[in-house]
Amino acid sequence: MQVSYASRFDGISGSAIRDIFKLLTNPSIISFAGGNPASSALEPGRISQFAQEVLAENGVNILQYGQSEGYAPLRESAATFFRHNAVEARPDQVLPLAGSQQGLDLICKALLNPGDAMLVESPAFLGALQTFKLYQARLVPIEMDEGGAIVEDIERKIIAERPKLIYLIPTFQNPTGRTLALERRRRVAEIARMHGVTIIEDDPYCDLRYRGEALPAIKSFDKGDNVLYLNSFSKIISPGLRVAAVVCTDEEMMRKLVVGKQSTDVHSPNLNQAIIDRYLRSGLLSEHIELICASYAAQMSKMLEMLEGFPESVRFTRPDGGIFLWCELPEGFSATELLPEATRRGVAYIPGDHFYARPGAHHNTLRLNFSNASLENIEKGMLILKELLIEKGL
Amino acid sequence: MQVSYASRFDGISGSAIRDIFKLLTNPSIISFAGGNPASSALEPGRISQFAQEVLAENGVNILQYGQSEGYAPLRESAATFFRHNAVEARPDQVLPLAGSQQGLDLICKALLNPGDAMLVESPAFLGALQTFKLYQARLVPIEMDEGGAIVEDIERKIIAERPKLIYLIPTFQNPTGRTLALERRRRVAEIARMHGVTIIEDDPYCDLRYRGEALPAIKSFDKGDNVLYLNSFSKIISPGLRVAAVVCTDEEMMRKLVVGKQSTDVHSPNLNQAIIDRYLRSGLLSEHIELICASYAAQMSKMLEMLEGFPESVRFTRPDGGIFLWCELPEGFSATELLPEATRRGVAYIPGDHFYARPGAHHNTLRLNFSNASLENIEKGMLILKELLIEKGL
Numbered sequence: 001m002q003v004s005y006a007s008r009f010d011g012i013s014g015s016a017i018r019d020i021f022k023l024l025t026n027p028s029i030i031s032f033a034g035g036n037p038a039s040s041a042l043e044p045g046r047i048s049q050f051a052q053e054v055l056a057e058n059g060v061n062i063l064q065y066g067q068s069e070g071y072a073p074l075r076e077s078a079a080t081f082f083r084h085n086a087v088e089a090r091p092d093q094v095l096p097l098a099g100s101q102q103g104l105d106l107i108c109k110a111l112l113n114p115g116d117a118m119l120v121e122s123p124a125f126l127g128a129l130q131t132f133k134l135y136q137a138r139l140v141p142i143e144m145d146e147g148g149a150i151v152e153d154i155e156r157k158i159i160a161e162r163p164k165l166i167y168l169i170p171t172f173q174n175p176t177g178r179t180l181a182l183e184r185r186r187r188v189a190e191i192a193r194m195h196g197v198t199i200i201e202d203d204p205y206c207d208l209r210y211r212g213e214a215l216p217a218i219k220s221f222d223k224g225d226n227v228l229y230l231n232s233f234s235k236i237i238s239p240g241l242r243v244a245a246v247v248c249t250d251e252e253m254m255r256k257l258v259v260g261k262q263s264t265d266v267h268s269p270n271l272n273q274a275i276i277d278r279y280l281r282s283g284l285l286s287e288h289i290e291l292i293c294a295s296y297a298a299q300m301s302k303m304l305e306m307l308e309g310f311p312e313s314v315r316f317t318r319p320d321g322g323i324f325l326w327c328e329l330p331e332g333f334s335a336t337e338l339l340p341e342a343t344r345r346g347v348a349y350i351p352g353d354h355f356y357a358r359p360g361a362h363h364n365t366l367r368l369n370f371s372n373a374s375l376e377n378i379e380k381g382m383l384i385l386k387e388l389l390i391e392k393g394l
Numbered sequence: 395m396q397v398s399y400a401s402r403f404d405g406i407s408g409s410a411i412r413d414i415f416k417l418l419t420n421p422s423i424i425s426f427a428g429g430n431p432a433s434s435a436l437e438p439g440r441i442s443q444f445a446q447e448v449l450a451e452n453g454v455n456i457l458q459y460g461q462s463e464g465y466a467p468l469r470e471s472a473a474t475f476f477r478h479n480a481v482e483a484r485p486d487q488v489l490p491l492a493g494s495q496q497g498l499d500l501i502c503k504a505l506l507n508p509g510d511a512m513l514v515e516s517p518a519f520l521g522a523l524q525t526f527k528l529y530q531a532r533l534v535p536i537e538m539d540e541g542g543a544i545v546e547d548i549e550r551k552i553i554a555e556r557p558k559l560i561y562l563i564p565t566f567q568n569p570t571g572r573t574l575a576l577e578r579r580r581r582v583a584e585i586a587r588m589h590g591v592t593i594i595e596d597d598p599y600c601d602l603r604y605r606g607e608a609l610p611a612i613k614s615f616d617k618g619d620n621v622l623y624l625n626s627f628s629k630i631i632s633p634g635l636r637v638a639a640v641v642c643t644d645e646e647m648m649r650k651l652v653v654g655k656q657s658t659d660v661h662s663p664n665l666n667q668a669i670i671d672r673y674l675r676s677g678l679l680s681e682h683i684e685l686i687c688a689s690y691a692a693q694m695s696k697m698l699e700m701l702e703g704f705p706e707s708v709r710f711t712r713p714d715g716g717i718f719l720w721c722e723l724p725e726g727f728s729a730t731e732l733l734p735e736a737t738r739r740g741v742a743y744i745p746g747d748h749f750y751a752r753p754g755a756h757h758n759t760l761r762l763n764f765s766n767a768s769l770e771n772i773e774k775g776m777l778i779l780k781e782l783l784i785e786k787g788l
Contacts, residue, residue, distance in 0.1 A: 003558070003592060005650055006507050012653060036459050044453020051445040051665075059438020063632035065430050098492060098659045105658045109528070113400050131657040134503070164397070198397060238457040240664040256399055259406060263525040264499045264658065265492045269666050270634040271445075 008114075008134050020339070020350065030381035033348040035174065035323060036372040037235055038299075041292045046284075047238065047275060054274040062270040068262040070096030070245075071273035077280040078231075078245045085206055086216035087229050089247045095257055098268045100204055100232040100244040104128050106264065107165070107200055107228055107246075108135040110256035117163040121149050123326075123355030123362070125174040128167060128202070137165075139357035146317075148173065148180030151187045158195045165198050170218055172205040172322025175355045175367035179320060182215050189221035197226065198253075204232040204244075207289050209321035210297035225250035233276050235323070236289055243268070243276045296323065299370040299378060306382035311394050323371035326352070328364055333392065335366035342388055347381040402508075402528050414733070414744065424775035427742040429568065429717060430766040431629055432693075435686045440678075441632065441669060448668040456664040462656040464490035464639075465667035471674040472625075472639045479600055480610035481623050483641045489651055492662045494598055494626040494638040498522050500658065501559070501594055501622055501640075502529040504650035511557040515543050517720075517749035517756070519568040522561060522596070531559075533751035540711075542567065542574030545581045552589045559592050564612055566599040566716025569749045569761035573714060576609050583615035591620065592647075598626040598638075601683050603715035604691035619644035627670050629717070630683055637662070637670045690717065693764040693772060700776035705788050717765035720746070722758060727786065729760035736782055741775040 020033055054062060069075070075091040082089060097103045112118070114136035120129065122141035132139060140161050143153040149168055157163070168188070170180035180188070192199045201218045219229040232244035248254045261267070279285055303325060307316050315328040329335060336351040352365025370378060414427055448456060463469070469485040476483060491497045506512070508530035514523065516535035526533060534555050537547040543562060551557070562582070564574035574582070586593045595612045613623040626638035642648045655661070673679055697719060701710050709722040723729060730745040746759025764772060 002590060003505065003644075003647070006503065006505055008507075009504065009650060009653075034459070039454045039458060042454050042457040044449045044457060047457060047665075048446050048449040048453070051449070052442050055438045055442040055445070059442070060433045060436050061634075063436040063438060063441060063634045064433060065428070065628075065633045098663070101657070102659045109400065110403065111397065111400055113402075127657070127660070130653075134654070134657050196396060234459075239459045239660075240455075240457045242659065242661070242663040250397075253397070256403055259403075259524075260528070263495070263521070263528050265496045265636065266521070266633075267636070269492070269636040269663060271441075272663050272665065 008136050012130065012133055020348065029343055029346055029348050030373060030377045031348045032368040032370065032373060032381060033350050034369055034372060037239065038292070038295060038372050041295070042238055043288070047241070050275045050278040051271065054271070054278055058274065062274055066267045066270040068258050068267045070094070070268060071270050071277065074273045074277040077277045081280050082229070082231060082247060085203065085214075085231070086220035087247055088220070089249060093247055093249050093254065095246050095248060095254065095261070096268050096273050097244045097246060098265060099234060099242045100202060100230045101127060101131065102264070103228075103230045103244060103246040104131045104200065106257050106260040108132060108137070109260040110253065111164050111198065112137055117161040119154060119157055119161070119163045119166040120357050121168060121173065122357065123175050123352060123365070124167065124357065125169060125202070126354045129355070129357060132167070141357045144176070144178065146178060148178050148184060149188070151184050151191065154188060155191050158191065158197055163197060165200060166192065167200045167202065168218065169202045169205070171203055171215065172208060172319050172324070174205070174322075175324050175350070175352065176326040177317045177319030177322050177324045179215065180218070185215065185218045186221045189218050189223070189227060192226040193222070193224035199227045200230065201227050202230045204230070204235050205322040206231070207236050208293060208296060208323065210293055210300060212320040219247060222249070228253070236285070236292070237276060237279055241272045241275060243272050296371050299373065299375060300325070302375045302378045303368060303370045303382060306379060306386070310386050310389070313394060314389070323369055325368045325370065327366050327368060329366070329389070330394070331364060333389070333394070334363040336363045338388065338392065342385060345384050345388060347384045402530050406524065406527055414742065423737055423740055423742050424767060424771045425742045426762040426764065426767060426775060427744050428763055428766060431633065432686070432689065432766050435689070436632055437682070441635070444669045444672040445665065448665070448672055452668065456668055460661045460664040462652050462661045464488070464662060465664050465671065468667045468671040471671050475674050476623070476625060476641060479597065479608075479625070480614035481641055482614070483643060487641055487643050487648065489640050489642060489648065489655070490662050490667050491638045491640060492659060493628060493636045494596060494624045495521060495525065496658070497622075497624045497638060497640040498525045498594065498596075500651050500654040502526060502531070503654040504647065505558050505592065506531055511555040513548060513551055513555070513557045513560040514751050515562060515567065516751065517569050517746060517759070518561065518751065519563060519596070520748045523749070523751060526561070535751045538570070538572065540572060542572050542578060543582070545578050545585065548582060549585050552585065552591055557591060559594060560586060561594045561596065562612065563596045563599070565597055565609065566602060566713050566718070568599070568716075569718050569744070569746065570720040571711045571713030571716050571718045573609065574612070579609065579612045580615045583612050583617070583621060586620040587616070587618035593621045594624065595621050596624045598624070598629050599716040600625070601630050602687060602690060602717065604687055604694060606714045613641060616643070622647070630679070630686070631670060631673055635666045635669060637666050690765050693767065693769060694719070696769050696772045697762060697764045697776060700773060700780070704780050704783070707788060708783070717763055719762045719764065721760050721762060723760070723783070724788070725758055727783070727788070728757040730757045732782065732786065736779060739778050739782060741778045
């Protein structure tokens with residue numbers, strides 16, 4: 001059939017990354033490409049137990065239609081859980097979501113008209129960039145350094161571009177692993193308030209800290225209800241269950257998000273929300289997070305140790321947590337062009353250019369994920385990568 | 395915070411119906427307002443058993459990230475299941491969804507620009523109307539009679555309004571319970587092909603037939619890949635699990651739907667898809683459907699029997715299945731205005747005006763749901779309604 005598609009799809013193929021991931025269904029490839037938790041961090045037995053319990057206790061309600069606002073017990077337990085990130089919210093200010101990505105979609109739905117400006121980190125999470133592009137946002141990159149997004153640049157661009165939204169992953173950012181410094185958190189909240197701009201604080205990695213002190217969320221400095229705080233249970237419990245939540249302290253905005261959710265999927269599945277609620281109330285989660293942190297810390301150390309063995313012209317980040325490292329090859333090297341040969345030799349990564357709002361100028365960068373590869377495979381995969389780069393003249 | 399919301403929210407409150415449903419949390423009210431399956435039709439024990447089995451057999455994959463295209467076994471079992479509606483599709487032409495509502499959202503995302511025309515039944519499913527309005531569709535009502543949407547009117551309006559989409563619930567329509575006649579199904583598919591228009595065939599009630607012969611889906615007459623076929627497991631298994639699927643035989647359209655899904659929620663939760671897949675493969679579903687049909691048929695008969703006792707000036711539909719009846723009061727009566735008094739007396743319904751693309755002119759209509767009320771409550775609630783109407787001069 002010949003149809004004309006919506007103009008929001010102009011220039012959206014969704015294919016570059018999808019093609020990489022399809023390639024990775026080959027199990028013999030060591031993949032540093034995804035953002036998956038370790039399979040060993042997943043707990044089918046425990047989740048099955050929780051599913052049985054909630055269905056035995058409250059089965060008919062769980063299988064019946066639920067509310068767009070979310071499963072009430074989870075709104076409560078999530079509000080309590082988020083306090084350890086210094087996010088204070090009442091249960092009715094927490095909206096459970098089918099993953100954080102849905103939060104991005106609903107926030108854009110509530111706020112963006114085509115052509116509205118939006119500030120994004122440079123580089124930024126590519127899944128978020130795709131959502132913003134589908135809402136025809138005019139993406140304005142923010143400069144970053146080792147301390148995360150540069151606040152002076154944010155303020156300059158707020159004044160010049162009048163954005164509606166600022167999108168930040170302040171802790172162990174995807175793709176760089178960088179963390180927004182404490183003082184910058186305070187200042188960016190203040191600047192957003194002064195200029196009436198909304199911040200999306202996307203915080204799925206905050207519990208995966210391997211060293212240093214936890215930092216309070218930007219949301220904790222939010223005096224004008226300008227910050228929408230997204231957190232997810234994908235990295236600490238299970239991505240396949242698709243449960244996250246947004247904290248929204250502005251009542252009118254919450255109403256828009258709920259109406260958007262109602263018209264998008266009616267409500268999130270009750271069973272998944274009840275399982276996460278049960279986990280949060282079980283008292284078992286902090287121990288589980290400690291366990292996965294110990295393991296991811298060792299994986300990160302191994303990957304950093306291997307990178308130390310690369311020629312000095314390769315630069316890379318040294319995060320305090322999360323699941324990603326970011327590498328810059330010398331100018332002239334193209335991670336995009338090297339990928340097919342790398343995968344032929346058995347190792348994959350994501351070329352960094354995909355993480356830029358304006359791609360085409362960052363082919364010398366790449367993102368490496370360490371959470372879903374064994375120490376042995378990290379060693380093996382990084383050696384393959386090093387050899388390949390040296391052969392190519394590094 | 396003062397923010398300017400997206401213009402797609404202009405004129406959308408989402409509140410009228412939400413307020414009615416909030417009122418219904420009062421358990422002493424007999425509700426004919428919702429669209430819920432009977433609580434007795436839900437099977438927590440069986441679902442718990444399936445959850446245990448799939449987590450025991452394939453737990454790590456189920457809890458890990460899945461694919462935007464859906465859980466592969468479900469794509470296959472759903473394709474097989476849809477054959478009994480004469481819908482023939484390969485597994486890769488089936489996209490699992492988080493409920494049919496998500497299908498409406500993704501189809502609009504793929505196709506609609508603001509102001510694009512769209513034909514909708516008059517009256518039409520109000521949840522769908524809200525989604526279409528959020529995509530700023532120009533809604534054009536189609537005339538209906540006892541045989542469903544009138545095909546001549548559809549063709550006339552295709553020529554006059556150049557719509558991109560036609561939205562139909564051909565079987566036991568929400569809200570009227572009407573079924574699109576066989577010959578009209580063939581003709582509407584042909585007309586859509588001739589004019590290059592896409593039909594959304596929303597078919598969640600087709601398995602709830604209490605008399606008469608099953609009719610083939612419009613999709614079965616689709617020779618040009620113009621029909622997107624939506625089916626849901628909400629009414630026959632569980633709405634709280636949020637699993638539905640769209641059959642899309644056009645490859646380019648499927649790619650848009652998948653990219654839209656990826657950017658909206660990454661993928662549907664694997665556990666829910668695996669549970670439904672297990673149910674479809676168990677061989678137990680047809681027996682379960684027979685059981686609920688027997689019960690719903692008795693409930694519908696009871697409600698029709700009660701309506702027969704109303705003064706003759708009340709007109710109502712006599713569906714062959716589904717979960718809704720549609721009533722027309724004499725001109726001058728307002729179901730909208732009567733609702734507060736009806737709920738005070740202990741019975742609720744949805745005023746029919748909400749189901750029109752252009753509300754304001756149909757206050758004498760109402761929708762009655764019978765699937766979630768006992769025979770006793772149907773008798774009691776309908777007597778309350780009858781008394782109220784007679785008091786008001788019926």
